[in-house]
Amino acid sequence: MYGDFMQINPELQKYLTENILPEYAENDSGHSAEHIEYVIRRSLDFARQFENADTNMVYAIAVYHDIAHHIDKKNHEKLSAQIFFEDEEMKRFFTDEQRVVIKEAIEDHRASLDGEPRSDYGKIISSADRSTDADEFLRRTHAYTLKHFPEISEAEIVDRAYKHTLDKYGKKGYAKHYVKDEEYERFREYINLLVQDREIFERKYREVNCF
Secondary structure, eight states, X not given: OOOTTOOOOXXXXXXXXXXXXXXXXXXXXXXXXXXXXXXXXXXXXXXXXXTTOOXXXXXXXXXXXXXXXXXXXXXXXXXXXXXXXTOGGGGGTSOHHHHHHHHHHHHTOOTTOSSOOSSHHHHHHHHHTSOOOHHHHHHHHHHHHHHHOTTSOHHHHHHHHHHHHHHHHSTTOSOOOOSOOHHHHHHHHHHHHHTTOHHXXXXXXXXXXXX
């Protein structure tokens, strides 16, 4: 499913697929199971860049990293890490030391993190969680806004999207990246061109989101 070199414990994959991934139906569309599949793919690919990275750990981190987003979006990284750590089933697959590393990586995945993630696993998940498709990023931004700010006007929706895009991915944006990722670099270049002109950004945003 994720490439020939990836050796994921089939029992771990079965448990997470049947018991954790369905919980993402509670999240907004920008943090859905589809997003998690995207992050899984990228995480396992980036693991190649780190010697001796445990792909089972990488896989578990990717699956759990946004699980609590629908509970508390502002603190979801901490709650998601807590949900992982309190899952007794995970003791079947990981040592206590590994579970701590996984917990910390989930806590460290947000783009707005101060400083760097505490481990290579944190760097992998943080990088994998970044957008690489401009249209998809704009759709995720719009879905998030509609769910969490349903009362604001169309003009305010666009203003919020523009500011968020500029703050996160502009030349001085807070989103960090820790791996070689040409796909992401192309995305970042395009976004920087897009935010240079507010009117062009608005046209693109409205076109992508059909409003």
